[in-house]
Amino acid sequence: MNVKYRIIQYLAVIIPSVLFAYFYEPQRKEIEGTFIAPGRNVPSTKPVETAGGGNALDEISDAPAEGEPLAGTELEKIVPDAETQAGLAYVESLRQIPDAAPLIDDIVEYMKEDDGAEFSLDQLDYDENGLAVIDANTNKKMIKDPEILAKWQKLMQLIAANQAQKKADKL
């Protein structure tokens, strides 16, 4: 009786441990490795630790004077080339979406030739506060060329659908 009781005791400890190690641990590691990195969701207004271990809020040197925008020449200097590089990386990333590359190439080619009269957010109807209502007709107002309009709409649908599919597949 005692031996049986001992065996049951051991099993009661060992089985949950094995199950935990087998099922939960790999799942946790996978989640940490893909979705959750340390330092996310920093609460409230705590300063942000930078990749180099510093503090982004301590490294500010080029904020403009209180209440005043920066002057034009300064702007050209400060808006970094990095943002352009980031923008190019953005477009390149979009090209990786299946079927998106030929659409993007045509749209970009068109936009390079356009001075803003054919493809621009300036075509929208703005109120006295500078706000434009965005609706199903917005793309049509923004893009005059019907062929480019169709490609743009298709591209936006591809981007949204690609994301929805990734989410459904959990990557």
Next chain:
Amino acid sequence: MIRTITMLALSLAFAATGAQAGNVAKSERELVVVSELVTHSAQYRWLYRFMEASGVSLAWETLGSEYRTVYALTGERATLENFNRGLGRLAENGEVKALDVFLHLHGGPKTLYFREGGYATEDIARRLTESSLLPSKLRLAYSTACYGASHAGDLLAGGFEAVSGSRRVNTNGAYDYPAVLTSWRAGETIAVAQDWGNVEFFRRLSDDIASTMGFGDVDSYKDVFGASELTIGSSNR
């Protein structure tokens, strides 16, 4: 089991404090997409026009059916003055409980660039609080601006309940923006939505591309500050 019990206990504790989030119906929430990138880059105008337009079009494509109205503040109209007046006018509507803002602006440390130039985010926050009504309705500020995380503290002080922004130069907009929008639309918290946008594979890919192009100050990881448990249908007010 322990996790379940812990979660249950935390939920009960949260409910007991009376901090239960209020509901915000579709008819009570509005979205403003601020998109102004062209002005500050003479070169690559096509690129920034492309990014401005996609910021607006994707917001509509993904979230158009989830808000009472989606607005754009773009181009020459995207001034700080209009930002304040436009949001102020929307806040005056008694039926509106929550104003969400997507910021597609150039950014520097503690600085956001509107049409006319860069402003210290501290000043932007101060102007927001000059309105008696506006701070009580500002809810989410999602930002693709570089150094967005350094803007967060000030934007929270200006009235936003939650702010999301990148740690340094932001390069992963192609993945992050539609990812966050899709998740937010699905009713997930902004923390979960941003986790989805932060997925390591795509973030590293974008950051590495930008880094190999010759720039080192890249880190697209976006932190969520403030009420990270917010969903599209909730508010802590």
